[in-house]
Amino acid sequence: MVMTTQKCTKCKNELPATLEHFSPEKRKANGLNSWCRSCRNNKVKVHHKTENGQQQVLNANRKYQKTEKFKVARKRSEDKKKDLSPKQEA
Numbered sequence: 001m002v003m004t005t006q007k008c009t010k011c012k013n014e015l016p017a018t019l020e021h022f023s024p025e026k027r028k029a030n031g032l033n034s035w036c037r038s039c040r041n042n043k044v045k046v047h048h049k050t051e052n053g054q055q056q057v058l059n060a061n062r063k064y065q066k067t068e069k070f071k072v073a074r075k076r077s078e079d080k081k082k083d084l085s086p087k088q089e090a
């Protein structure tokens with residue numbers, strides 16, 4: 001069986017050219033990102049550790065908390081909690 005491999009352009013590791021090892025990338029001919037999944041994950045992690053990255057996360061959270069979507073989601077999770085607690089009916 002011939003296994004197609006792809007070299008990650010970041011860590012230079014040769015990995016099987018599958019979605020297990022590479023994220024999907026529609027613009028690419030083979031549909032796979034040129035960085036392996038662990039390199040992509042590392043980049044996100046490193047970025048979130050920087051001041052800029054943390055600020056971005058904070059801003060994104062703040063922005064999200066102002067949206068209707070968040071309010072609905074929060075209300076839903078509160079309703080869920082109520083449902084889970086034992087009903088006390090007099």
Ligand SMILES: [Zn+2]
Pocket residue numbers: 008009010011012013035036037038039
């Ligand atoms: Zn890599």
